[in-house]
Amino acid sequence: MIEQYRKQIEAALEYAGGSHAFDDIAEGVASGRFQMWNGPQSVMITEVLESPREKAVNVFLAGGNLAELEAMEPLVCAFGRTRGCALIYMTGRRGWERSFLTSRAGWEDKRLVVLEKRL
Numbered sequence: 001m002i003e004q005y006r007k008q009i010e011a012a013l014e015y016a017g018g019s020h021a022f023d024d025i026a027e028g029v030a031s032g033r034f035q036m037w038n039g040p041q042s043v044m045i046t047e048v049l050e051s052p053r054e055k056a057v058n059v060f061l062a063g064g065n066l067a068e069l070e071a072m073e074p075l076v077c078a079f080g081r082t083r084g085c086a087l088i089y090m091t092g093r094r095g096w097e098r099s100f101l102t103s104r105a106g107w108e109d110k111r112l113v114v115l116e117k118r119l
Contacts, residue, residue, distance in 0.1 A: 008063035
């Protein structure tokens with residue numbers, strides 16, 4: 001089933017800095033490490049991140065129709081709650097801050113910057 005979303009996943013991976021390839025995502029979904037949320041034209045990939053003091057759902061890939069992705073957000077939040085998560089993160093390119101991920105949906109813009117240096 002993930003194969004039908006290859007185009008959307010690979011487009012989102014263009015912004016992932018080479019951290020994953022499509023096959024990595026497919027394997028992660030198949031093993032249960034990642035969760036796939038999909039609509040007719042859209043897909044969202046999440047993972048549960050666990051630190052010593054909190055758990056969070058991280059939406060780290062999303063692509064397709066923005067309205068479909070927005071409709072998935074309450075389902076992902078509910079999933080996170082059932083897994084004991086206190087937070088949901090969206091990791092992505094700057095354009096997401098102009099999407100449904102605004103204060104009207106309860107998201108906060110923390111203005112965090114991720115700096116990277118290859119070793």
